[in-house]
Amino acid sequence: MHVLVIGGGVIGMAIAYEARRQGWSVTLVERNHCGQATSRAAAGMLVPVTEAQFGEEEMYHLNAASLDRYPEWVERLEGETGIPLHFRTMGTLVVARDPDEWGYVKHFFELYHRLDPAVQLLTPREAHRLEPALSLNIAGALYSPGDHQIDNWQLIRALREALVRGGVQVLEDTPVERIVLADDRCTGVETARGLLEADVYVLAAGPWTHQIPDVREVLPIPLRPVKGQVLILKPTATAPMPERVVRGFQAYLVPKPDRLVVGATQEEVGFDPYPTAGGIYTLLEGAYEMVPGIYDMTLADILVGFRPTTPDHKPILGPTPVENLVVATGHFRHGILLMPITAELIVEYLRTGQVPTALRSFLYERFR
Amino acid sequence: MHVLVIGGGVIGMAIAYEARRQGWSVTLVERNHCGQATSRAAAGMLVPVTEAQFGEEEMYHLNAASLDRYPEWVERLEGETGIPLHFRTMGTLVVARDPDEWGYVKHFFELYHRLDPAVQLLTPREAHRLEPALSLNIAGALYSPGDHQIDNWQLIRALREALVRGGVQVLEDTPVERIVLADDRCTGVETARGLLEADVYVLAAGPWTHQIPDVREVLPIPLRPVKGQVLILKPTATAPMPERVVRGFQAYLVPKPDRLVVGATQEEVGFDPYPTAGGIYTLLEGAYEMVPGIYDMTLADILVGFRPTTPDHKPILGPTPVENLVVATGHFRHGILLMPITAELIVEYLRTGQVPTALRSFLYERFR
Numbered sequence: 036m037h038v039l040v041i042g043g044g045v046i047g048m049a050i051a052y053e054a055r056r057q058g059w060s061v062t063l064v065e066r067n068h069c070g071q072a073t074s075r076a077a078a079g080m081l082v083p084v085t086e087a088q089f090g091e092e093e094m095y096h097l098n099a100a101s102l103d104r105y106p107e108w109v110e111r112l113e114g115e116t117g118i119p120l121h122f123r124t125m126g127t128l129v130v131a132r133d134p135d136e137w138g139y140v141k142h143f144f145e146l147y148h149r150l151d152p153a154v155q156l157l158t159p160r161e162a163h164r165l166e167p168a169l170s171l172n173i174a175g176a177l178y179s180p181g182d183h184q185i186d187n188w189q190l191i192r193a194l195r196e197a198l199v200r201g202g203v204q205v206l207e208d209t210p211v212e213r214i215v216l217a218d219d220r221c222t223g224v225e226t227a228r229g230l231l232e233a234d235v236y237v238l239a240a241g242p243w244t245h246q247i248p249d250v251r252e253v254l255p256i257p258l259r260p261v262k263g264q265v266l267i268l269k270p271t272a273t274a275p276m277p278e279r280v281v282r283g284f285q286a287y288l289v290p291k292p293d294r295l296v297v298g299a300t301q302e303e304v305g306f307d308p309y310p311t312a313g314g315i316y317t318l319l320e321g322a323y324e325m326v327p328g329i330y331d332m333t334l335a336d337i338l339v340g341f342r343p344t345t346p347d348h349k350p351i352l353g354p355t356p357v358e359n360l361v362v363a364t365g366h367f368r369h370g371i372l373l374m375p376i377t378a379e380l381i382v383e384y385l386r387t388g389q390v391p392t393a394l395r396s397f398l399y400e401r402f403r
Numbered sequence: 404m405h406v407l408v409i410g411g412g413v414i415g416m417a418i419a420y421e422a423r424r425q426g427w428s429v430t431l432v433e434r435n436h437c438g439q440a441t442s443r444a445a446a447g448m449l450v451p452v453t454e455a456q457f458g459e460e461e462m463y464h465l466n467a468a469s470l471d472r473y474p475e476w477v478e479r480l481e482g483e484t485g486i487p488l489h490f491r492t493m494g495t496l497v498v499a500r501d502p503d504e505w506g507y508v509k510h511f512f513e514l515y516h517r518l519d520p521a522v523q524l525l526t527p528r529e530a531h532r533l534e535p536a537l538s539l540n541i542a543g544a545l546y547s548p549g550d551h552q553i554d555n556w557q558l559i560r561a562l563r564e565a566l567v568r569g570g571v572q573v574l575e576d577t578p579v580e581r582i583v584l585a586d587d588r589c590t591g592v593e594t595a596r597g598l599l600e601a602d603v604y605v606l607a608a609g610p611w612t613h614q615i616p617d618v619r620e621v622l623p624i625p626l627r628p629v630k631g632q633v634l635i636l637k638p639t640a641t642a643p644m645p646e647r648v649v650r651g652f653q654a655y656l657v658p659k660p661d662r663l664v665v666g667a668t669q670e671e672v673g674f675d676p677y678p679t680a681g682g683i684y685t686l687l688e689g690a691y692e693m694v695p696g697i698y699d700m701t702l703a704d705i706l707v708g709f710r711p712t713t714p715d716h717k718p719i720l721g722p723t724p725v726e727n728l729v730v731a732t733g734h735f736r737h738g739i740l741l742m743p744i745t746a747e748l749i750v751e752y753l754r755t756g757q758v759p760t761a762l763r764s765f766l767y768e769r770f771r
Contacts, residue, residue, distance in 0.1 A: 266680070268680055269677075297680075309637075309701040309702070309703070310701070310702040311698070311699060311700060311701055311702055312634070312636055312665075312687055312690070312691070312697045312698060312699075312700045312701075312702050313691070313697070313698030313699060313700075314702075315683065315687060315702055316684070316687035316688065316691055316698070319680055319683060319684035319687065320684065320688070322680070323680070323681070323684055329680045329681070330679070330680060330681030330684070331679060331680075331681060332679060332680045332681075333677040333678070333679055333680075334677070334678040334679055334680050334682075334683055334705070335677070337702070
């Protein structure tokens, strides 16, 4: 079987990787360079619990199942490429700056504690003892000790390397100009490199998935970009790195071996690719009020990403009305976390022709 | 006479320009590209009054005299190059956010009003009426209607263009490796392009002036860099440009035809070339609290400059202990404003061999 994957973010790359493991012939087309859009702007938090929302149990279970798959993926990717992914347990402190925010944190504590009894509420002093970089001028914090994270920049490098080493044809700088359809089947994909043909096609172009010519018409996916601005800070001698993930209501701080990621705005402004004064101000204020030591850090970069988002904030995974066209997009804030389970479920569907039970809540048909 | 100018900021370029007008043969060497360091990071405010300090009357008079020279320079440069410099009267609002800052503003009002009787104090409502972009949540403002500004990016372009058109030899990417001295005279300048010889040499390398090998030893100028971080914002449909210069205690906003310059930190950290989280946060907070509309503006760029600064915050202009070596640096916050008078006085000294009266307070010898 020949599989063609459209989109070289972590979702597209992971599907190509998993398909190749079946022994299939795999081509991946990416309009720019693999992993340099949404995947790069992510923070790599793998936190099903502290990302859980009331009434979104399905998402929690999918997220938790994907996290369970991570150790095996990490071991395999690191083994094949030698690229360390810095996958590790790193507790999260959810910080309330004032009584108002503290009310929210206590409210969410009920949910988080039900999902993981190790989650606890801390006084400002307890939180500060746990994380000396934290301001004492807070109302309280919630601690989730079992959270994980991964270095998403390293993950991007490793996935791409594993694809190339594994014999996947990776075609970068190759935008799809048209999807060729005939009798409810996809017969090819037109690109600047000519017509590419395969047996099955996987649409994994993130927030741009429904903008591919012809996809727009046959597959009117209700997808929108949610802009996120992100700061990359570098610690200095006078501004040491926090040791834990610190999350607040205006910003989160995620320490990586070589950088501190401060994210992220959540803006409904379409594909505006520029950082804004207000977005950066909001992140810096939020980060500074929780971890004052960031003041002296170098501002090394500003990233802008676009989360592929659906009306119910759940991804769209699996079959489409076009027989041999499969979709995997709409991962919103959870693309890095959902990478393993997405790839495994999509490939299981391609292999068996049966929709796995775990996919049923995430099918495209719920929007028809 | 052959003059060699070291340094391609606005000061060096203006001296080369004025020297060329005398009919002299002129060479300018610049280690990078003309005007792309301190001059580019400036905001182009030409405001002798609202930059005046108690007890610094000499600086005020030099600044005011330089502003008087500006219209003639602008007319000549625009005429020769066709590059518009956007030299114009643009009143300054000095904004106090709280009673504490209002106390300072009223204190400085005494000085400013003595220098220019048109300067007045405004209530928040009066200030807002004058500048609709201004927040009403302020304690008061001072208005200086007669201030000027220029687009310093255009000025850089025009100066360079005028030099090349006028027959000045402009050597960029040409760091000075050594100044050759013999018997208290300079006999040449070694560069990657070989030895360059002239009759007189002008040191105008801004904060790097005393770092040139050999200069360090014979001319121990007490010069330090004062770092300034600057934001370049772009107005959008929902975030219109303020119509006046708005200055506060944490930031100033200077509208240009194509951008809003928000400056500037003043940091004693040596030549650290990176923006910092705290520096950018401080500017954004200061700007936002005065002009909330900046929130939606695009953050187009972050610049870092280094003001050449002396212990008394006055420039060092004129002769040195080396007979045919002249210096022009230490302009601190006033390089753009002091450009015309600096060039004219230095060239007058070169022409006559006499130290002009106006230079007497700014000689190198005050530090020996």
